[in-house]
Amino acid sequence: MDNSTIFSRRSFLGGVSAAALLPGLAKAQTPLTFESFAARARALSGFDAIPRALLSGARSALADTEIDAFVSEDGSSDNADKTVLKALYTGMHAPAEGTPERFAYAQALMYATIEDAVNVPSYCGGLPGYWSEKPDNV
Amino acid sequence: MVTTLPQTPDLVVVGAGVAGGLVAKQAAEAGLRVTILCDGPTLDRADLVDRFRQADPQSLMSPYPVVPHAPQPQVNRTGDYLIQKGPDPYDQQYIRAVGGTTWHWGAATWRYIPNDMKLRTLYGVGRDWPIDYDEIEPWYYEAEVELGVAGPENAPFDAPRSKPYPMPEAPFSYLDQVFHDKLTALGYDVIHAPQCRNNQQVYDGRPPCCGNANCMPICPIGAQYSGNMSVEKAQAAGAELITNAVAHHLEVGPDKRITAVRYLKPDGSEFRLKAQTFALAANGIEGPKIMLMSKQEHAPDGVGNSSDMVGRNLMDHPGTMSKFDSKDPLWPGRGPNILSGIVNLRDGPWRERMAARKLMPDNKTHVHEVTVEAIEEGLTGAELREAIRHRAARRQIVFSFNEQLPDPSNRIVPSSEGLTDALGLPRPEIHYRIDDYVHRAAEDTRRRVEEMAVAFGATRDSVWHNDGYLPNNHITGATIMGDNPNDSVVNRDCRTHDHPNLWIASSSTFPSVSSVNVTLTIAALAIRMGEAIAAEARP
Numbered sequence: 001m002d003n004s005t006i007f008s009r010r011s012f013l014g015g016v017s018a019a020a021l022l023p024g025l026a027k028a029q030t031p032l033t034f035e036s037f038a039a040r041a042r043a044l045s046g047f048d049a050i051p052r053a054l055l056s057g058a059r060s061a062l063a064d065t066e067i068d069a070f071v072s073e074d075g076s077s078d079n080a081d082k083t084v085l086k087a088l089y090t091g092m093h094a095p096a097e098g099t100p101e102r103f104a105y106a107q108a109l110m111y112a113t114i115e116d117a118v119n120v121p122s123y124c125g126g127l128p129g130y131w132s133e134k135p136d137n138v
Numbered sequence: 139m140v141t142t143l144p145q146t147p148d149l150v151v152v153g154a155g156v157a158g159g160l161v162a163k164q165a166a167e168a169g170l171r172v173t174i175l176c177d178g179p180t181l182d183r184a185d186l187v188d189r190f191r192q193a194d195p196q197s198l199m200s201p202y203p204v205v206p207h208a209p210q211p212q213v214n215r216t217g218d219y220l221i222q223k224g225p226d227p228y229d230q231q232y233i234r235a236v237g238g239t240t241w242h243w244g245a246a247t248w249r250y251i252p253n254d255m256k257l258r259t260l261y262g263v264g265r266d267w268p269i270d271y272d273e274i275e276p277w278y279y280e281a282e283v284e285l286g287v288a289g290p291e292n293a294p295f296d297a298p299r300s301k302p303y304p305m306p307e308a309p310f311s312y313l314d315q316v317f318h319d320k321l322t323a324l325g326y327d328v329i330h331a332p333q334c335r336n337n338q339q340v341y342d343g344r345p346p347c348c349g350n351a352n353c354m355p356i357c358p359i360g361a362q363y364s365g366n367m368s369v370e371k372a373q374a375a376g377a378e379l380i381t382n383a384v385a386h387h388l389e390v391g392p393d394k395r396i397t398a399v400r401y402l403k404p405d406g407s408e409f410r411l412k413a414q415t416f417a418l419a420a421n422g423i424e425g426p427k428i429m430l431m432s433k434q435e436h437a438p439d440g441v442g443n444s445s446d447m448v449g450r451n452l453m454d455h456p457g458t459m460s461k462f463d464s465k466d467p468l469w470p471g472r473g474p475n476i477l478s479g480i481v482n483l484r485d486g487p488w489r490e491r492m493a494a495r496k497l498m499p500d501n502k503t504h505v506h507e508v509t510v511e512a513i514e515e516g517l518t519g520a521e522l523r524e525a526i527r528h529r530a531a532r533r534q535i536v537f538s539f540n541e542q543l544p545d546p547s548n549r550i551v552p553s554s555e556g557l558t559d560a561l562g563l564p565r566p567e568i569h570y571r572i573d574d575y576v577h578r579a580a581e582d583t584r585r586r587v588e589e590m591a592v593a594f595g596a597t598r599d600s601v602w603h604n605d606g607y608l609p610n611n612h613i614t615g616a617t618i619m620g621d622n623p624n625d626s627v628v629n630r631d632c633r634t635h636d637h638p639n640l641w642i643a644s645s646s647t648f649p650s651v652s653s654v655n656v657t658l659t660i661a662a663l664a665i666r667m668g669e670a671i672a673a674e675a676r677p
Contacts, residue, residue, distance in 0.1 A: 046523040078516065085513045085522070090506060092194050102194035110509040113526045118351070118471035118503050122187055122358050125349030128338040131473025132309035138467050138531075 034059075036071045044081055045088055045109055054088060057103030061093035089113075140400065142410040147171040147378070148675050150399055150413040152385045152428070155238020156657060157643035157664045158419030159368030160284065164668020166375035170675055173411065174369065174377055175401055177208040177384040177424070178235035181366070186241070187358045198242050198355045199231050206560040207384055207404040208234035216609075220423075221553055221567040228570040229609040230454065232421055236381060237366030239421075239611060240657065242355040244476045245333040245362035247287045247661075248496075248654035249278050249297035253485050257543075257650050261490040263575070264543040265649040268621045268630040274662055275300060281661035282334075285363040286341040289332030295481035296329060308337040308347070313468040313534075314478040317499045320593045327482040331498070332658075335362035335474060342367075351503065353475040383409070385420060385428055386563050388640070390436040396640045402561050415671055419643040419664070422452075422613030423550050423566050426646060429617070431552050431564065442617065442634040442642075447627050450546040451615035453651040455539035456572050457608035458580045460587040465595025467531030471503025480536075483583075484653050493541040493579035494653040497587075500535035508533055534594065538583045540576045540607075541653045544615050547571070572607060580607070612656045617646040632667055643667050 038055055042048060059067060062084065069080035087093045091108030094100040106120045117135045119125035147170075151162045154176035166172045186201040193200035197213040204210060209219045216222070216229045232239045252271035257264035279301050282289075288305035290296060307330035310318060318328040335353070336346045347361040357364070373379055380401075387400040389410075398412040418425050426449045432441040442448055480497035508529035517525050548571060552564035559565055584603045591601050620626025623635035632647050634640045643664040645656040 044518045044522075046519040046521070081518065082513050082516075085518070086510060089509045089513065089526075094195070100194040102192055105191045110505045110526060113509075113523050114469075114471075114503070114505055114530050117467075117469045117531065118505070119349065121471070121503065122190060122350055122352040122356070124359070125351060125472065128346040128348050129309050131311040131349050131477075132315075134312050135467070135469045135472065138312065138469065 033071065037067060040071050041084065041088060044085055047109055047112070050088065050109070051107050054091070054104050054107045054109070057091070058084065058087040058093070061101045061103045062087060063095075140408045140410050142398075142412070145171075145173065145378075145411075147173040147411075147413045149173075149415045149417060149671055150175065150411055151417045151419055152399060153238070153419035153421065153425070153643075154236045154365070154369045154379065155419065155421070156240045156365035156368065157660050158238075158417070159365045159372060160281075160661055160664035161417045161419060161641075161643050161668040161671070162372035162377050163368045163375065164665055165672050166372045166377040168669070168672030168676065170672055172372065172377040173413070174372065174379045175383045175385050175399065175411070176236050176379065176381045177420070178205055178233075179203070179381050180236045181241065183356070183358070183360055186356045190352070190356050196355075199233070201356045202233050202235065202241065205234075205382070205404070207382065207402070209559050210234050219559070219565055221555075221557060221565055223567060223569045224571075226570050226572045226607070228452065228454065228568040230423070230611050230613050231609070232423070232611060232613070234421075234424070236369055236379070237364045240363065240365040243657065244353045244474070244655075245335040245357075246476065246655035247282065247285060247289075247332050247334045247658040248479075249299075249332075250274075250652050250654065250659055251295065251297045251485060254494075254650055254652035257489070261487075263490060265618070265620070267649050268619060271297070274659070274666075277662035277666045278658060280665045281658055284368070284665065285334035285658070285661060286336060286344065287332050287334045287658070288337035290330040293329035294327040295484045296332070303332065305337045305339065305341060308333060308335065308474065308477060311473045311477055311501055313470050313472070313501055314499060316468050317478060317480075321480060321590060324590065324593060326480050328478050328480050331476055331479045333362070333474070347474060349473040351471055351473065351475065384561060384563070386431055388416065388418075388428065388432045388441045390432070390434055390441060390637065392436055394436060394637055396441070396637050402563075406561060415639045415641070415675065417641045417643050417667065417671065422616055422644050422646040425642065425644050426550055426616040427552055427564070427566050437636070442627050442636045442640065444636050445624055445626060447546070447618055447625060449551050449616050450549045451544035451618045452548040452550055452568070452570060453542045453544060453612075453614040453648075455610040455612050455651060455653065456542055456576050456580070457610050458538045458540065458583055459604040459608055460536050460584060461600075461602045462534055462587070462591035462594065462596035463529065463532045463600040464534050465532070468534065469531050470501050470534065471505070471530075473501060475500070475502050477501055491575070491578065492582060493576050495541070495579055495583055496539045496653045497583065498537045500537055503530060504533040504535065505530040534596075536587050536590070537608075538580070539610060539612075539653050539655075540579050540583075542572065542651055543575055544618065544649065545571070545573065550616055576607070612645060612651060614645045614648045614651045614656060617642050617644065619647045619649050631670060632663055641667055641671065
């Protein structure tokens with residue numbers, strides 16, 4: 001295993017937080033592995049831009065071993081890909097064993113996928129009665 | 139040690155949901171001194187919305203806080219509280235808090251049709267109601283005004299009415315319009331569902347619905363009615379509300395009148411409240427349980443139970459769910475969760491051998507389901523995004539409520555094995571079986587949905603039916619209404635045969651469950667009860 005790709009939850013979040021507080025230092029202090037994770041997430045999700053909070057939340061919820069497998073330079077595993085994609089798309093990590101954890105709701109990518117037609121449940125969709133209109137994309 | 143409270147109200151209402159709230163409101167507004175007991179806390183809508191958004195996973199019950207002294211059956215974990223003795227599960231969920239289970243409903247406010255109340259006479263099955271439709275019709279209208287119902291005029295298989303709905307029908311979504319057009323061509327009647335959700339106008343201080351698409355489990359803006367609203371009106375009229383008060387025993391005097399109710403607070407301390415009249419509106423499971431727990435000298439088999447019918451005849455709408463992928467995008471998820479009903483299976487001569495049904499196209503988004511599905515298939519990148527969009531626009535679900543007949547062996551009893559909750563009260567033990575009357579209807583529905591799917595251009599392999607039955611939380615029958623005290627618990631007025639000052643406001647009094655949501659009928663009977671109690675108290 002390439003130790004350069006191993007990063008702990010603490011160091012990952014530390015990097016995110018430092019970058020957020022000191023934008024000028026972001027490039028220097030954000031661990032390469034965060035960018036690797038983000039790049040891999042962009043490539044697999046089909047989204048060119050993913051909210052940083054969503055990435056951070058997913059990283060926080062997922063196990064180090066899952067992230068490591070996801071960004072591994074020798075090819076990520078299908079299971080790790082699916083685990084991370086589900087987290088990014090649903091805003092929740094539900095391990096086979098253990099307690100599910102929601103780290104995002106409205107930012108979850110599945111809602112961005114359909115946002116031109118359907119609002120995120122619990123948020124107002126538009127003027128009363130808007131739903132009787134034919135969706136623009138139909 | 140039991141502390142007897144100093145006040146002696148005219149009426150104690152046990153339960154603060156839609157039924158208890160409406161009885162209390164009517165009585166308080168008529169000038170009676172009313173005390174409401176609620177086993178759970180008051181809830182704050184904004185807090186519930188936050189809890190929903192943060193929940194993992196998001197379910198019908200996830201917004202609602204769990205309090206140890208008033209346990210609630212949770213989705214997929216009803217067995218944490220309900221003791222399922224089978225053979226079929228009775229996986230109902232309900233909310234024990236001010237407002238009750240109308241916090242998480244679709245605001246569906248259907249009337250029974252006249253034939254729903256004459257099953258035995260017309261079809262030779264089930265039981266007749268001791269009252270007929272004409273007697274309840276004015277109360278249905280009162281309930282529609284109170285709850286604020288929007289509905290269609292002169293729609294097929296909608297019940298006859300003496301006055302228009304308080305609000306015009308809510309418009310169909312594009313999905314519902316397509317269902318209407320395609321199914322009408324197949325000979326079905328698809329009508330606008332009557333719903334107590336504000337339709338493009340302010341009503342009773344509530345805002346118009348803006349399509350938050352989250353009626354279940356929580357309407358974020360209060361556009362739709364929930365029972366806490368009636369409780370608040372009762373309080374405004376002078377009613378006293380005591381929360382976190384778990385009623386567990388009704389005291390019976392030598393003259394068979396109820397003299398007091400005893401309740402426990404979360405710390406286990408016990409209080410006793412005397413009153414002239416009592417209305418039990420404590421949910422279709424908790425209410426019968428309280429009655430059966432109240433065994434004593436003058437009620438050796440429990441309160442109201444000389445007929446041995448308390449707890450029996452438990453019903454629901456055993457539900458089916460079918461899915462298919464339409465050829466064209468219909469985009470479920472725009473607007474309220476349910477907007478239409480497929481209604482011509484509500485009645486027909488075939489009811490002598492199989493259940494009446496109401497079918498409903500589901501207008502909730504299924505994006506979570508199709509997302510997980512596409513990821514599990516190994517899709518990634520642009521292909522994944524496009525698959526999710528494509529499927530979310532086309533995944534259709536049709537629900538069906540099946541009418542279930544009353545069967546005395548389907549029952550709730552306090553735990554026979556000494557299993558208790560945190561307060562030491564027995565947990566509900568459920569004995570429940572779904573019979574062939576429902577199975578035949580479910581099979582017929584599945585066949586029909588497969589025919590419908592063809593009209594939507596769905597491929598055969600995209601059609602899927604659920605196994606077994608879904609619970610619909612329409613807890614019915616366990617304090618059944620009838621003219622004969624030997625085989626029923628309450629009379630035509632919903633007053634217990636055994637105790638002249640004990641009334642029951644709940645769907646537990648219904649002799650039939652029909653195929654439509656039960657809340658409007660609960661509300662109509664509760665308003666009627668409130669007025670009757672007030673009239674009797676102040677002749």
